[in-house]
Amino acid sequence: MPKINTYLNFDGKSEEAFNFYKSVFGGEFLMISRMSDMPGAEELADNEKNRLMHISLPIGKDDVLMASDIVPSMGHTLKIGNYSYISVFTENREEADRLFAGLSEGGTIEMALEDTFWGDYFGSFQDKYGINWMINYPQQPD
Template identity: 30%
Template sequence: MRLSTYLTFKGDCKTAFQFYARCLRGNIVAMHTYAEAPEDCMQTPPEHRDKIMHARLEVDGQWVMGSDVTPDCPVPFEAIKGAHITLNIDTPEEAERIFQALADNGTVQMPLEETFWAKRFGMLTDQYGVPWMINCEKEE
């Protein structure tokens, strides 16, 4: 079994996934536009044909997937509220690098710092509106 995260975007899925690939040192293994879907499968307005129907980013064997919403399938963007993507990082140095990278043009809710359970923990919302928790736990 694999547990994956699926994100929806308002037209900037491609740039978001390119950003995440840089920040997380991952590989985009799929990036399909609505224009690539068979015509009998999906009727997409012309202005959305270059938007992303499905993207998949692989990071250390884990997947983050996503797509852009369309007028005929308007997933509420606010549905992500109440959830965060949590990254459990092995070293404080890597936690700091990833936190700073994701925080670029984003909003920090809790600076990355030592806590009673973690060498480093911090919370932010990136420039695409996706909330993240970065956690580098202390040894038990």
């Protein structure tokens, strides 16, 4: 079975966003590399050399959240939109509450974390970096 990891793009905010995500999820970065590390970096604008080429943070035991910054001088553009969500499934309500509170801080709540008609504890929001998240605790019937 293939493994799916979420990969995000930012406009110079990858490091800031991932330090925030690390503060919520914990763990250590698997890799951080900067645009200045790549061949031809001397051709980049000075304000682009410190941007991240790649960063990765393990989330739980099987998933890795990854990202990079766009490089405008190479023709990259970033469009923030509602075309994707990162869906996090927790092992209990307390973990759902903690992650929802931490990740939604400074963002916009779309649906408050609550018991839903389909039986799960669920909420969704856009974080302060424009990334859409869903937090879900799939409760078992008594």
